Amino acid sequence: xxxxxxxxxxxxxxxxxxxxxxxxxxxxxxxxxxxxxxxxxxxxxxxxxxxxxxxxxxxxxxxxxxxxxxxxxxxxxxxxxxxxxxxxxxxxxxxxxxxxxxxxxxxxxxxxxxxxxxxxxxxxxxxxxxxxxxxxxxxxxxxxxxxxxxxxxxxxxxxxxxxxxxxxxxxxxxxxxxxxxxxxxxxxxxxxxxxxxxxxxxxxxxxxxxxxxxxxxxxxxxxxxx
Amino acid sequence: xxxxxxxxxxxxxxxxxxxxxxxxxxxxxxxxxxxxxxxxxxxxxxxxxxxxxxxxxxxxxxxxxxxxxxxxxxxxxxxxxxxxxxxxxxxxxxxxxxxxxxxxxxxxxxxxxxxxxxxxxxxxxxxxxxxxxxxxxxxxxxxxxxxxxxxxxxxxxxxxxxxxxxxxxxxxxxxxxxxxxxxxxxxxxxxxxxxxxxxxxxxxxxxxxxxxxxxxxxxxxxxxxxxxxxxxxxxxxxxxxxxxxxxxxxxxxxxxxxxxxxxxxxxxxxxxxxxxxxxxxxxxxxxxxxxxxxxxxxxxxxxxxxxxxxxxxxxxxxxxxxxxxxxxxxxxxxxxxxxxxxxxxxxxxxxxxxxxxxxxxxxxxxxxxxxxxxxxxxxxxxxxxxxxxxxxxxxxxxxxxxxxxxxxxxxxxxxxxxxxxxxxxxxxxxxxxxxxxxxxxxxxxxxxxxxxxxxxxxxxxxxxxxxxxxxxx
Numbered sequence: 001x002x003x004x005x006x007x008x009x010x011x012x013x014x015x016x017x018x019x020x021x022x023x024x025x026x027x028x029x030x031x032x033x034x035x036x037x038x039x040x041x042x043x044x045x046x047x048x049x050x051x052x053x054x055x056x057x058x059x060x061x062x063x064x065x066x067x068x069x070x071x072x073x074x075x076x077x078x079x080x081x082x083x084x085x086x087x088x089x090x091x092x093x094x095x096x097x098x099x100x101x102x103x104x105x106x107x108x109x110x111x112x113x114x115x116x117x118x119x120x121x122x123x124x125x126x127x128x129x130x131x132x133x134x135x136x137x138x139x140x141x142x143x144x145x146x147x148x149x150x151x152x153x154x155x156x157x158x159x160x161x162x163x164x165x166x167x168x169x170x171x172x173x174x175x176x177x178x179x180x181x182x183x184x185x186x187x188x189x190x191x192x193x194x195x196x197x198x199x200x201x202x203x204x205x206x207x208x209x210x211x212x213x214x215x216x217x218x219x220x221x222x223x224x225x226x
Numbered sequence: 227x228x229x230x231x232x233x234x235x236x237x238x239x240x241x242x243x244x245x246x247x248x249x250x251x252x253x254x255x256x257x258x259x260x261x262x263x264x265x266x267x268x269x270x271x272x273x274x275x276x277x278x279x280x281x282x283x284x285x286x287x288x289x290x291x292x293x294x295x296x297x298x299x300x301x302x303x304x305x306x307x308x309x310x311x312x313x314x315x316x317x318x319x320x321x322x323x324x325x326x327x328x329x330x331x332x333x334x335x336x337x338x339x340x341x342x343x344x345x346x347x348x349x350x351x352x353x354x355x356x357x358x359x360x361x362x363x364x365x366x367x368x369x370x371x372x373x374x375x376x377x378x379x380x381x382x383x384x385x386x387x388x389x390x391x392x393x394x395x396x397x398x399x400x401x402x403x404x405x406x407x408x409x410x411x412x413x414x415x416x417x418x419x420x421x422x423x424x425x426x427x428x429x430x431x432x433x434x435x436x437x438x439x440x441x442x443x444x445x446x447x448x449x450x451x452x453x454x455x456x457x458x459x460x461x462x463x464x465x466x467x468x469x470x471x472x473x474x475x476x477x478x479x480x481x482x483x484x485x486x487x488x489x490x491x492x493x494x495x496x497x498x499x500x501x502x503x504x505x506x507x508x509x510x511x512x513x514x515x516x517x518x519x520x521x522x523x524x525x526x527x528x529x530x531x532x533x534x535x536x537x538x539x540x541x542x543x544x545x546x547x548x549x550x551x552x553x554x555x556x557x558x559x560x561x562x563x564x565x566x567x568x569x570x571x572x573x574x575x576x577x578x579x580x581x582x583x584x585x586x587x588x589x590x591x592x593x594x595x596x597x598x599x600x601x602x603x604x605x606x607x608x609x610x611x612x613x614x615x616x617x618x619x620x621x622x623x624x625x626x627x628x629x630x631x632x633x634x635x636x637x638x639x640x641x642x643x644x645x646x647x648x649x650x651x652x653x654x655x656x657x658x659x660x661x662x663x664x665x666x667x668x669x670x671x672x673x674x675x676x677x678x679x680x681x682x683x684x685x686x687x688x689x690x691x692x693x694x695x696x697x698x699x
């Protein structure tokens with residue numbers, strides 16, 4: 001058997017298709033009833049999403065430990081509440097510690113208590129079995145949009161942090177003061193430097209972090225923890 | 227003074243005493259007991275003895291004198307014993323024989339040794355007075371105890387005979403010759419008459435008494451049967467209500483159970499419909515979806531059938547039942563409840579048929595009860611397992627259901643199975659007592675114990691039933 005180092009799988013047509021599906025969205029379905037799993041898989045795949053199924057919450061968590069590579073794209077978890085060993089609500093709280101994948105919960109009996117605690121813990125939606133396909137797809141779309149948004153937010157934060165890291169100490173200080181609403185002369189006076197120097201630093205800082213207008217600078221300062 | 231010929235009287239008496247016991251024996255053909263046998267046998271002996279008395283001087287002396295007295299005594303001893311058996315205070319047979327021999331020896335001594343014939347007659351009369359008085363008293367007691375007029379009539383007539391015998395005791399005292407009993411005149415006339423009366427009244431009274439008794443017995447049996455019937459019906463009703471109750475408590479989870487196949491059906495149908503609209507699937511794929519829908523519909527109907535068959539108030543059946551299958555079916559029934567409580571079933575590897583004779587619904591009830599108790603007991607423990615094993619042991623099938631809970635407290639162990647004893651706030655306390663009566667009804671036992679503490683503890687429910695082959699034997 002080959003060791004992982006030597007092993008490199010060739011990219012197949014299947015992979016390409018899967019990658020395509022994953023860019024649309026990846027849905028992870030967890031239910032202890034295999035009949036339901038196969039039915040939901042058929043529905044999700046027909047809509048052009050990638051689909052992964054697990055018969056228990058534990059097996060999904062175990063898989064997460066291995067950090068299996070997968071194609072990029074939005075992702076959501078659709079999980080049954082009542083399962084042996086680890087129920088949907090517990091899985092939700094565990095997942096919340098790991099990452100920000102949106103969770104949809106489904107349950108047979110409408111336990112108001114369950115639904116409330118699910119929403120408190122940040123579930124995007126609570127679906128009652130038997131689930132209508134349209135309702136499920138709408139909820140899934142919403143969850144994938146949320147996932148995509150969270151992803152892009154994360155990406156923006158990372159690039160922003162990188163940009164902020166290129167600023168010199170002085171540039172950063174001045175940019176922070178500008179964002180806080182101080183005028184150029186006030187900054188010059190407070191720091192004991194020439195007005196021209198302040199203007200120069202301010203210009204450079206805005207160029208480095210890609211801010212065109214003052215409002216951009218304020219927003220970035222807000223988001224990027226300048 | 228002679229009213230009639232004593233010889234004829236005794237012969238008639240003898241015939242009557244032979245006839246009436248025979249008639250009695252025939253009339254009571256349906257209910258012959260040893261008591262009736264003794265009574266009639268005594269009657270026949272009296273009859274034979276009376277005929278021998280009637281044949282006095284024709285048969286040898288030792289027959290008409292000694293044998294006759296022995297026969298009379300034995301006859302009335304038998305009748306006394308018959309009544310004593312009825313009252314439940316029989317004499318020991320060996321004492322009766324011993325007493326008779328003693329009396330006979332005294333009698334022989336008086337007759338041959340002392341040759342005192344008056345004393346002989348007095349002694350004989352006294353023994354008979356004692357016997358007859360005892361007989362009358364016993365009859366009176368029976369009459370009083372059973373409120374039977376017939377028995378009192380018997381007491382009256384034998385009382386009369388006793389009185390006549392007593393009269394004879396005094397009548398013979400002033401005679402000093404070797405007399406013939408037939409020549410005694412008034413005494414023997416009275417005696418024959420009273421015996422005649424006793425034979426008629428006594429036998430009819432006895433038949434009346436026996437018929438009274440059998441009627442009362444039948445009535446009592448009928449009452450008992452009715453009561454048994456009633457209690458069995460009530461038992462079945464309670465068991466049925468208990469099943470309904472436990473299903474009622476399971477209803478929510480059964481709803482969820484039913485939801486699973488329904489979800490699969492709905493989703494499959496909707497996928498197929500969407501595929502149809504977009505024209506994306508081929509026939510084989512549609513067939514697959516339809517197959518899945520059919521399969522899940524069957525699954526749903528199985529769940530409903532399971533509930534229905536459990537709740538149906540059917541008459542108690544008796545058929546070969548696979549205990550292992552029952553266990554699996556009931557485990558399915560509580561599967562959702564178990565899942566919600568995160569309880570895991572661990573079945574022993576042995577999945578062969580374990581056949582017993584019984585009612586599948588009632589046996590399921592025992593298992594359901596045990597499972598639900600176990601799930602309840604596991605609410606507050608970390609390791610939540612129900613271990614089920616089924617094995618043969620010494621021509622019995624032993625089903626053991628063990629949980630990993632805290633087990634029963636000593637008080638609970640002591641009282642478990644008593645009706646209305648419960649440790650649950652919402653319990654009725656009937657579950658185990660119902661289970662136990664079902665097990666008993668199947669010729670088995672239901673035992674509740676705690677597992678060894680080193681072994682992990684927990685409660686064990688052990689159902690012990692005879693195997694199928696054992697029942698057939």
